[in-house]
Amino acid sequence: MTDLLDRLIDSPGLFIGGGDGVGSGQFIGRFRVTVLPSGTAVAIDYEAYGQENLLQHAEHTVVSRDPEGRLTMVAVHSESPMPAFLTEQSGGFFLDLEPRGPYMLAIQVAFDGDELAYSWWWASQGEELVERSRALMYRLEPAGR
Numbered sequence: 001m002t003d004l005l006d007r008l009i010d011s012p013g014l015f016i017g018g019g020d021g022v023g024s025g026q027f028i029g030r031f032r033v034t035v036l037p038s039g040t041a042v043a044i045d046y047e048a049y050g051q052e053n054l055l056q057h058a059e060h061t062v063v064s065r066d067p068e069g070r071l072t073m074v075a076v077h078s079e080s081p082m083p084a085f086l087t088e089q090s091g092g093f094f095l096d097l098e099p100r101g102p103y104m105l106a107i108q109v110a111f112d113g114d115e116l117a118y119s120w121w122w123a124s125q126g127e128e129l130v131e132r133s134r135a136l137m138y139r140l141e142p143a144g145r
Helices: 002-008
Strands: 013-021 028-037 042-049 055-064 071-077 084-090 093-096 104-110 115-123 129-140
Touching: 002 042, 002 055, 002 104, 028 055, 028 071, 028 115, 028 129, 071 093, 084 104
Parallel strands: none
Antiparallel strands: 013 028, 013 129, 028 042, 042 055, 055 071, 071 084, 084 093, 093 104, 104 115, 115 129
């Protein structure tokens, strides 16, 4: 069975859909997967737009393998001046093992080739992580069109 990174490498393109989140309310999500020149990693560009067509969240994330073969994410996003370095714990659930700041962060990705669910989890240090935002998006166009 292929892992998340292999599935993303095999299925780049643009995904659009809706989401909801604590604090953000309902939003429209736009998610683009691009295979990087090495062919061994992907870039994810994700944006969430609120009801008044306002940009609520912007993110650029790279998913790759570390030297031990574990899947990792480096997420640069609009809510923090510092990138988050996350490691897959299991089945598309990535956790920032060394939080830099007052919050713990996790990102969860479920992807089957045409449907993509993308969730942000966070909590104050010492509290339980809770899913705070989730988008369910569908393939609008494969890469190369």
